[in-house]
Amino acid sequence: MPMEIGNGTTVQEFTLEGFPAIQHLGKVLFLVHLLAYLASITGNAVIVTITCADSRLQTPMYFFLSTFSFFECCFISAVIPKLLVIFLLGRQTISFLACFIQAFVFVYLGAAGFLLIAVMSVDRYMAICKPLHYPTIMNLKTCFLLVTACCVLAFLLITGLIVKVSQLSFCGPNVIPHFFCDLGSLIHLSCSNTRFVEMLAFVIALFIILTSLIITIIAYSNIVVTIVRLPSAKERQKAFSTCSSHFIVLSLIYSSCVFIYVKPKQTNRLDSNREAALVHMVVTPLLNPVIYTLRNKQVHQVLRETIKQELLVRMQRKRNPLTLLVGV
Template identity: 70%
Template sequence: MERLMETRNETMVLEFVLEGFHVAQHLGKLLFLVHLLVYLASYMLIITITCQDQRLQTPMYFFLSSFSFVECCFITTVIPQLLAIFLSGRQRISFVACFTQAFVFLFLGATVFFLLAVLSLDRYLAICKPLHYPTIMSPRMCFFLVAVCLVLGFLFMAVPVAMLSQSFYCGPNVIPHFFCDFGPLANLSCSETRSIEMLFFNLALIVLFATLFIAIFAYSNIVVTIVRLPSARERQKAFSTCSSHLIVLSLMFGSCVFIYVKPKQSSRLDTNREAALVNTVVTPLLNPVIYTLRNKQVHQALRDALSRVILHR
């Protein structure tokens, strides 16, 4: 039964119901186990190895571990809710918890894109400006850039979510999604939300295309520099380092442009649900694998860590 409160002869929604995935209910326990194991293994592995191995104490791995930590927090806003839906079907969530989840999700999601831009600039400086790289990417600068990414992510997403939370919700309260996202919440509002949706649309455009422009600038210069390298082995090594970054960029930008870069957030909500699953679960869980799969330094650090564990036994 919907919990509603009578307020000035109107009804106000006190909680929402997350619909989840009807077609996946019969696979709920299997999906729960798979997502839980991959979730626990993916990020803990790369963060732990990066922090413990001295060979990985470089700006690139600092940004990579920061990216992995923020992305781990990002999917943590969604995964527990998704796992609960897999086990028990629809889930109820309070009004305050729903908007808190929406804000944290969007704040960390924007931060992830700013960090991707920083990773691109880091690779640009390392390959195109190798002599100046150690001076520019000092430990203080690395911490500063990560802090700027967090602040920008907060500032960009706080206003539209706060404005949407002040809208009036009079029912229905069923969200056709597996978490509280901006589009479904705007669609359920009984108030006029066009101006809020346009603000969110413009901010999403700025975040996505500003970071995409930085990535294109960085990697176009990287490609030019790599092509000019005299040694085929050097070219192969440079391309190998950057290829994993480009794969992650393609997956992240592609799914987010499809979901968020449209003026009317209420359109194609059913299609967005499947795209959001890729953006919020599949891609983030693949990212640590993509980043480490082609990296020999990480492979060696992992082998050394496993050797230490076996020896201690």
């Protein structure tokens, strides 16, 4: 018999519906998503590693980029491992506590990521529009405080929302029509009056996304105006190259979120969201490091030198195996 949990809650676990129409392709889907997951983790981890290891990349832009890449690693790790278990083993159940932990981590990192995007836009604005003041204003302390502010603000907003949702009664259906513990799906499963919680979730989401979007639009509007006014084509190209990668990445993120959440009709919204959300969680984190590394000459140079140095060390060790023993 299920125990009562919290405010009249009788549900002890939820069932993640996943993708029932293609569940028979579980092993193939497991392999595809495992490779995509490992590629995303590797790509973002490379950005974090080279930023920390090479002094040439220890600038505000790369500090924010490495932080964003770290968020991406955590973001997909909150969801994809459970999806892999569903594909491989068919284990679709998730405990009440684990479900809310997953929902919190997913929403929190998403909110912190949107706020960080706004900070990255401001950083590019300062670098291009206020180059003389940039080194003084955007120092390491300022960067750290900005990232901390994003994390703290997201934590305060999302924690309150998750606590409110967890206090709802769950006494009926426990099947979540998604492949992870989506907060909207959880609210719809509740037996309680969810009007206040739905409004709270809407207001918080609107505040975070609109704040990030407005700051980003203002920053890039000023950047475009400044670039257009530069006297030479070479200067314009150089200025644009410093922010083009970031602009492409944030365009991908905003467009995918609009595609998922902005629908003219509410019918079958969750069904269509599953595929779009999967693309957003797997493809976008995979493209981010690719875009940043392919379009950035400085990252190219650091990667080439790092790989070259690693190859030389390995060749030297093969020629002189005794160096492994003496530490030379």
